[in-house]
Amino acid sequence: MADTTITADHGKQEILIERELDYPRDLVFRCHVHSELMVQWMGPRDLETTFTYLEAKPGGSYRFTQRDPKGGEFSFHGVYHEVKSPQLIIDTFEYEDTPQHVSLITQTFEELADRRSKVRQQSLFQSVADRDAMLDSGMRAGIIEGYERLDELLEKLSNEAELRETRRDHI
Amino acid sequence: MADTTITADHGKQEILIERELDYPRDLVFRCHVHSELMVQWMGPRDLETTFTYLEAKPGGSYRFTQRDPKGGEFSFHGVYHEVKSPQLIIDTFEYEDTPQHVSLITQTFEELADRRSKVRQQSLFQSVADRDAMLDSGMRAGIIEGYERLDELLEKLSNEAELRETRRDHI
Numbered sequence: 001m002a003d004t005t006i007t008a009d010h011g012k013q014e015i016l017i018e019r020e021l022d023y024p025r026d027l028v029f030r031c032h033v034h035s036e037l038m039v040q041w042m043g044p045r046d047l048e049t050t051f052t053y054l055e056a057k058p059g060g061s062y063r064f065t066q067r068d069p070k071g072g073e074f075s076f077h078g079v080y081h082e083v084k085s086p087q088l089i090i091d092t093f094e095y096e097d098t099p100q101h102v103s104l105i106t107q108t109f110e111e112l113a114d115r116r117s118k119v120r121q122q123s124l125f126q127s128v129a130d131r132d133a134m135l136d137s138g139m140r141a142g143i144i145e146g147y148e149r150l151d152e153l154l155e156k157l158s159n160e161a162e163l164r165e166t167r168r169d170h171i
Numbered sequence: 172m173a174d175t176t177i178t179a180d181h182g183k184q185e186i187l188i189e190r191e192l193d194y195p196r197d198l199v200f201r202c203h204v205h206s207e208l209m210v211q212w213m214g215p216r217d218l219e220t221t222f223t224y225l226e227a228k229p230g231g232s233y234r235f236t237q238r239d240p241k242g243g244e245f246s247f248h249g250v251y252h253e254v255k256s257p258q259l260i261i262d263t264f265e266y267e268d269t270p271q272h273v274s275l276i277t278q279t280f281e282e283l284a285d286r287r288s289k290v291r292q293q294s295l296f297q298s299v300a301d302r303d304a305m306l307d308s309g310m311r312a313g314i315i316e317g318y319e320r321l322d323e324l325l326e327k328l329s330n331e332a333e334l335r336e337t338r339r340d341h342i
Binding site for chain 1: 182183184185229230232247250251252254259261263265271273274275277293295296310
């Protein structure tokens, strides 16, 4: 399983995340713009994610809620500045319990050799304090576990695609 | 005329702007969300501004073009994350000649004594290089001249409002 690199330099207003994936960029990008796929991997396993709405296109919006086993609820929303399939997403992000603290997220999707790919994410915060609060919230563990779940989802989707190919060959 | 304070600390990814205005917050806010008012003050005097579209509400979008006397055209667009009348606007901003270089703009509007008000703006950039390129583009002069034009527009709007009041008294 690939490593997730999370960088947060002292005094900066940003968090940088890098992760390689053993699957092609097209498939990885799809998992970032379709709510029925996103709920299967975003965040740690013990949170259940549901979308109120998601329209992943320039000028579109999204809102989702994550529920923990004790009944706690955490909601987030934002707007899409740019969605360019399959290489780029730029959107805003707000945790609704800290209203008006907004970050700008830039995600790029790069093709690697051997049908592999790399995701880079920059989260840009209005202050170093906001950035550090995000780091202290346990986001590192959630991000790492999220990408592990994404690995599993990608494997499942690839197997399903192969199965469809096999069936087609037999018809 | 009030001073415009523009702060860009070394190595930071942000520009901070502060400006006091001799007019009430409600009126100042209106000049930031209605395109027919915005075109009368945004940027330096020698640029003519026209909006392709503007919907200043959460999830809304805008696009505008500025034309110089020599026929040069500069277009910008973004999406609104938050618009809370009369105190807050959070939106994105992209100069279309440098696509995918996006900043996050947070503007707050504060009431001061004597029907005066204060605008604070934070522009947050994806990199220090992007921030410095914006500073080098002559934005300082454009911002300062823009607020001078806003002073003039606010005076005009106030006089018109007073005139309406006077007329009403005479009916």
